[in-house]
Amino acid sequence: MGRLFFSGVVCYIFDLYNVDIRNRVKNGHQTNEACLLNVMKKNDAYLKFRDCILTGRLRPGQFVTQKELCEMIDVPIAPAREAIQRLEHETLLKVYPKRGIQISDVSPRLIRNAYHVRILIEKEALRLFIEEAPIAEIRALLESSEQMLERMENKALTAEDTNNLDMVDLAFHNAIIDYLDNEILSQTYQINQARIRLIRLGNRETGDRKVPAMREHIGILKACAERDTTRATVLLEQHLLLSRRRALDGC
Numbered sequence: 001m002g003r004l005f006f007s008g009v010v011c012y013i014f015d016l017y018n019v020d021i022r023n024r025v026k027n028g029h030q031t032n033e034a035c036l037l038n039v040m041k042k043n044d045a046y047l048k049f050r051d052c053i054l055t056g057r058l059r060p061g062q063f064v065t066q067k068e069l070c071e072m073i074d075v076p077i078a079p080a081r082e083a084i085q086r087l088e089h090e091t092l093l094k095v096y097p098k099r100g101i102q103i104s105d106v107s108p109r110l111i112r113n114a115y116h117v118r119i120l121i122e123k124e125a126l127r128l129f130i131e132e133a134p135i136a137e138i139r140a141l142l143e144s145s146e147q148m149l150e151r152m153e154n155k156a157l158t159a160e161d162t163n164n165l166d167m168v169d170l171a172f173h174n175a176i177i178d179y180l181d182n183e184i185l186s187q188t189y190q191i192n193q194a195r196i197r198l199i200r201l202g203n204r205e206t207g208d209r210k211v212p213a214m215r216e217h218i219g220i221l222k223a224c225a226e227r228d229t230t231r232a233t234v235l236l237e238q239h240l241l242l243s244r245r246r247a248l249d250g251c
Helices: 003-026 032-054 066-073 077-089 108-132 135-152 159-178 183-202 207-225 229-249
Strands: 093-096 100-103
Touching: 032 066, 032 077, 032 183, 066 077, 066 100, 077 093, 108 159, 108 183, 108 207, 108 229, 135 159, 135 207, 159 207, 207 229
Parallel strands: none
Antiparallel strands: 093 100
């Protein structure tokens, strides 16, 4: 579970620079070791900046300077610039000349676009999951979801409860995405999931949607266990549209 999803992310991180690395080595500008170190510095800056955004250390709509970002996570200017370019490409921030860098604000357009991408990818992944996933895997996901619901229903959720629900939720969606067997779509999905996390941060999402979402997962998985593609797809789309509606209401 999560194999392709994780490998797609790793490929994405390193493949962006491999052409540049080969050219530098070929032209004698850098040794292999120097090139690898350079890539690692760039990726380190990217992951640190991204983490600041997705953990809420930098809030949606906040303005910062390049210097402030570098000081915040202790990275040099050169790799920081490339990290900022990548994050802008992923629509997690926007660079304004002479004004600074703005962490992307949560707008209705961002919400609609992000959920549109998510629905398209997950519906295709679900179709393949139903066709190819062993029944034992489906039942294991269903059982873990039912056990989690039984523990969490009709109680005030603690921070630990919320974290456990998030882990089961992630396992459910990642298991479906695995069956795409398509690194490009997996990379696209991962980037889009960062946008979804930003949206949730911007809306200051609370835990009251998590238990109902678990019930929806169970309905989807029961349809999957019956190999009912039509019903499972309808339930998945309803599940994601409810999440989109909630995000738009909080915008």
